[in-house]
Each structure stands twice: as C-alpha cells, then as structure tokens.
Amino acid sequence: MTKFKTVHFILIFLLFNSLLFYIGWNGWVWLKVAFHVENPLLYSVLFIFLSYSFIASRMAKFLSAFRVIGYIWLAVIQYSLLLLPLADLTVFLLTLASVPLSTAILVVGNVTLAIFMIIFAYGLFNAYSPIVRTYQINVPKKQGNRESLRIAMASDMHFGTLSGTAHLKRLVQKVKAIEPDLILLPGDIIDDDLEAFTRKKMSTIMSELQAPLGVYGVLGNHEYYGGQVAEFIEEMKKININILLDEKLTIDHSFHLIGRKDKTDKNRQSFANLLTNIDPAYPIIAMDHQPFELKQAQESGVDILFSGHTHRGQMAPNHLITKKMYELDWGYLQKEQMHAFVSSGFGFWGPPIRIGSRSEILQVDVQFI
Known part of the structure; x- marks a missing residue:
C-alpha cells in the first residue's frame, strides 16, 4: 500500500468512526433519559457490532450471516446523519425556551424514533411492492x-x-x-x-x-x-x-x-x-x-x-x-x-x-x- 493510500485509508477510517461516535452518542443520551440506563458497556458493544457487521460480512465468508444486519444498518447510518443534527438543534432551541433538558431529549428522541419507523415502513413497502x-x-x-x-x-x-x-x-x-x-x-x-x-x-x-x-x-x-x-x-x-x-x-x-x-x-x-x-x-x-x-x-x-x-x-x-x-x-x-x-x-x-x-x-x- 502506497503512502498516499495509507493516509487516505486512515482519513476515511477516522471520519467513519467519528460519524459512528456521533450517532452512538445520540442514541446513548436518549436511552439514558428514557430508560435510566447507567452502564454504557452493553450498549457500546452492541452498537459497534451493528456498525461493523457489514464490513465483517465482506471480509470472510463465514461471517456472511452478518450481511443482512449490515445492510439494514447502512440505512440507519444514512438517516441518522440526516435526522440527528435536526434533532440536536431542536433540543438546543427547546432548552433556550426554558424546556428542561431531559424533557427536550425525551420528546425529541421519541419523535425522531417515530420518524425512523415511518421511513423504514414506507421504504420497505416501496422496495417489495413493485409497479x-x-x-x-x-x-x-x-x-x-x-x-x-x-x-x-x-x-x-x-x-x-x-x-x-x-x-x-x-x-x-x-x-x-x-x-x-x-x-x-x-x-x-x-x-x-x-x-x-x-x-x-x-x-x-x-x-x-x-x-x-x-x-x-x-x-x-x-x-x-x-x-x-x-x-x-x-x-x-x-x-x-x-x-x-x-x-x-x-x-x-x-x-x-x-x-x-x-x-x-x-x-x-x-x-x-x-x-x-x-x-x-x-x-x-x-x-x-x-x-x-x-x-x-x-x-x-x-x-x-x-x-x-x-x-x-x-x-x-x-x-x-x-x-x-x-x-x-x-x-x-x-x-x-x-x-x-x-x-x-x-x-x-x-x-x-x-x-x-x-x-x-x-x-x-x-x-x-
């Protein structure tokens, strides 16, 4: 691998993991408020598994069972990067309007989760109902x-x-x-x-x-x-x-x-x-x-x-x-x-x-x- 390719790979790796950290952090903040979860270990392990399941499935045939999980998680990543910045901005604006932070996180998180479910349900229909x-x-x-x-x-x-x-x-x-x-x-x-x-x-x-x-x-x-x-x-x-x-x-x-x-x-x-x-x-x-x-x-x-x-x-x-x-x-x-x-x-x-x-x-x- 040339020096240029190595630098390119490192930059992509860092960017990818930075985006994953942002998504994972948002999920943890909502979980902590909604379900009073305190220990992030299990959540972190599960999140890392989901995030790398697609890459793992492409690296070895015996890991191909992870491909379905990885495919679905790709959509989660895409729409997280579209929805979460808007959700974070909304939480910030609500706190400026004197809404308690925990209330803002819970409400906005629930609405965001509902939007995710609507997107996935509608997307599944479009995919499996050809015209x-x-x-x-x-x-x-x-x-x-x-x-x-x-x-x-x-x-x-x-x-x-x-x-x-x-x-x-x-x-x-x-x-x-x-x-x-x-x-x-x-x-x-x-x-x-x-x-x-x-x-x-x-x-x-x-x-x-x-x-x-x-x-x-x-x-x-x-x-x-x-x-x-x-x-x-x-x-x-x-x-x-x-x-x-x-x-x-x-x-x-x-x-x-x-x-x-x-x-x-x-x-x-x-x-x-x-x-x-x-x-x-x-x-x-x-x-x-x-x-x-x-x-x-x-x-x-x-x-x-x-x-x-x-x-x-x-x-x-x-x-x-x-x-x-x-x-x-x-x-x-x-x-x-x-x-x-x-x-x-x-x-x-x-x-x-x-x-x-x-x-x-x-x-x-x-x-x-």
Whole structure:
C-alpha cells in the first residue's frame, strides 16, 4: 500500500468512526433519559457490532450471516446523519425556551424514533411492492412482418439474500401479466455471488420467465464483483436466459438486439464497434447496464436503449447525486432518434428500503412505422 493510500485509508477510517461516535452518542443520551440506563458497556458493544457487521460480512465468508444486519444498518447510518443534527438543534432551541433538558431529549428522541419507523415502513413497502411503468414509442423503421413489439424490462434485481424467492415470484407474476413479446434484463440480475441464488433454487422460479422472442440479459457490475461470471452465464443458459457479451443478434427478421458487457470490463467494445457492419435499416435495440454513454449510443445509431444501475439513488436524497452523475438517471429521454430508458430497478442493493424511488418493471410498447 502506497503512502498516499495509507493516509487516505486512515482519513476515511477516522471520519467513519467519528460519524459512528456521533450517532452512538445520540442514541446513548436518549436511552439514558428514557430508560435510566447507567452502564454504557452493553450498549457500546452492541452498537459497534451493528456498525461493523457489514464490513465483517465482506471480509470472510463465514461471517456472511452478518450481511443482512449490515445492510439494514447502512440505512440507519444514512438517516441518522440526516435526522440527528435536526434533532440536536431542536433540543438546543427547546432548552433556550426554558424546556428542561431531559424533557427536550425525551420528546425529541421519541419523535425522531417515530420518524425512523415511518421511513423504514414506507421504504420497505416501496422496495417489495413493485409497479409496472408503461411507455408507448414509435420507431420509424420497419423490417419483416412485425409492426409492433411489446418489451418487458427489469434491471437490478440483485437476487440473493434479501431480494429473495418471494420477490422473484412477484417479478414472474407481473411479467406474465404483461404478456411481452420479448423480455430484457439489463444487468445486476444477482447480488454478487451465486451462493444464495442457487441455495434457494431461484433458477427454478426464474425459468418461468418466457416470451415468444426470448429472454435476454447483459452483465451488470455486481455479476463481476462476485467473480463468478462464467458460472452465472451457465446458470442463466440452463433456464434459457441468454446473456449477451458484446454481441448482436437479429431477431424475427425484424430488429437487431445489442448486448454490451458492463463498464466494469475495460475490454468491452464501444457502441461504434458493435454497430459496425450492421444494417441500419433494421430497428436497433440495445442493453447497456450503466447509462454513461447515451451520446455514443445515439450517434452510433441505436434506436432504443435500456439501462439500469442507478436505482435512482434508492434512498432519498441520494437521487440528487445520481441526477448530477448521469444525463438520464431514471425514466425516459428521447435523444434524436434514440429512445433511452433507465430503470430504478426491480430489486435493491443493501437495505431493502426505497425512499424517493420504487421497485419497477418497464412495459414498452413499440410501434414500427
């Protein structure tokens, strides 16, 4: 490790622990007033365990059971850092208004706890109650006998531990109701590794995803993170889900389908290379997990582009960050001839909580004219 990286690590470590201390101190002050607890030892041990459970789960496989706790605690940390400064300020203002300190701490603490519970309940609902968003678009190209195409698209399912079999069944049920001609899955189908996916026999349920023109997907960054790309592709192949690796197909003599490797792969092909020697008279539909290259896709002749990755920040106000990072971080944008779609995702990364976003499936009805 270089000197610069060492200093960088130390600074992050100190900042992280300073924030944890601030959160922990607030919790202890409220506990002491509300329940007259005097010995902080048990509280401190529990707080440290919760705060480091996610990091521990990533360091060793035998600690992976802590991952669920760690995921949920990430949301606690985020909303603590948003709510606690306001709570502390409110306590200070109440004491200035001659409210006894213990009374101010108890009242404000109880209100803050109630707000936490509302946030988590609402976030759980948004995460586990997916909706179908519908779009109708026209593409001024027509080949073969096909005049229309109904696409069902779901991204960022993160199937595994918390996005489990029940959530997968919701996906299958809702996609079946759409009755699509084509199903597209643009990346992050699993949450890192295959262990939970295979242990829960999720492929059996996922095999029910069927469409007349097939089911196709691409790799997301999390398939790479798990280090089991080959095994994942083979698992998908067994259930007739074709993962496209910088590949192009002509489907039903009517349109081209392009599938890019994820941006994580530094050797992936550019849109320009992928669309070389392709007949531009055909409608061109593409999947690219991360929506970083809308301009390149449009200039290369793509007519419809599907992406995910952003989760629309997943937990507000993170959407303000993704909005700055991407030309389109969620929703629909027409860019010259190209119709771009970025989904907030069907699943979630980390805590099963969505604030300011919703788990979703896209139904896109295409008219070729």
